[in-house]
Amino acid sequence: MKSFTCFLLMLCSTSLVAQYTISQNSGKLKIIEVNEVTLEGHAGSDIIIEVEGEESHIPERAKGLKLLSPAGLEDNTGIGLSVTKDGTTSTIQEVSNRSDERYIIKVPTGVAIYYECSTHQGETLIAQDIASELEVSANFNDVRIINPTGPLAISTVHGSIEAEFENVNQDNSISLHAVHDHVDVTVPSSAKANFMLSTSWGEMFTDLDLDFGHDDSDMRRVSSNKMVGKFNGGGVDFSIRSTHDDIYLRKK
Template identity: 45%
Template structure:
């Protein structure tokens, strides 16, 4: 009798363990992809991280939100004709050049972590008023990000990259900067605050129409001999460590802060 109880208890523990594993797996979606372009659209809150394996892994960190009782048994769809084919609130479509990921819900379905292999180019697009933030951590492949309301966070990134936001701030820190292709970082209404390694070789174009430029970097500024004054614009052209990769950093209404790292 005791043996039967022990076996039953063991089975229960195993079942609970499998249940936990399945619950964890239900928050994750894997995409076999080690090269090409990963296009991610309209995710309201997402963090990109480097991955050491040959696949893209997407995790919904907040997939336990209460769902409407009326929606039980129904699939989430939207006006683009897309439906959730991942189980975590996203639609994934494989293409010849890579894959495209779309958020299905207009107001978001969670907070996502996307781990991306080194050979994959990341393209992020978000024009939603519900968007919150996007971050890139330890990414050393190419990044293209275009947002309207997102704040953009960079952590130990190398470039090349093109970052553009309308209403968001851009802040973070570079690792060893890739010299192969230009870097462009632009915000229309937000501030830009970046830490740059002191050994970086770069040609800087830094500008703001209504803000200020602050820096403790050793930038050799090119002085202009313009005979006419330019109002409502503060533009700096200069070289660091003799010049190198072209870096364009611009904010229309915000200020720019460039710091030693």
């Protein structure tokens, strides 16, 4: 009976989620060229990587062999990722280039995150409940940020940025910068911030009382180009930019 339970547990852990753990609760985590990622903040002391969706696509023929990438990366995690550690920095890179798995990476509060993805296979990056610094340098990814409480520096060229704040931490600067797609930000009506909004070709819409413009419509267009506006008397520096598309700034 005992061995049967053991067997069941093993079955559960291997078939439900393929998982890899990096023991790290401070320093930096770099995620380089991993196409589909969901980042989740958690209170644990390890970085935990789980694979969602399709089970491994490794062909039968490749059993017992190691996957190599043209970049010389080696799958040392068993889940299609290469993980290397250098001092206090861990780097995660995707080995296969035809992967369609989404990696869910649970990150402890003390680990700063850097995500970089330049290829057009980059899918939506989701970041949920992240309390540490998050920097994103993306080319094609959309970026969705839910309930961030750490500082943010996000840029993407072709994707959009949408961010929803439960509260705006006064210790952190926030910079959200898209080029060809929109930026949509929701903040609580009590948030304190100095908003710096700018666009070269798009328009800006807001229902926040930023002390400029006299339009009565619900979401009013404030002006084109660049403006600085205090919300609730001002607070943390909060920069939002979309070069070619629109900016939406809402309260909830």
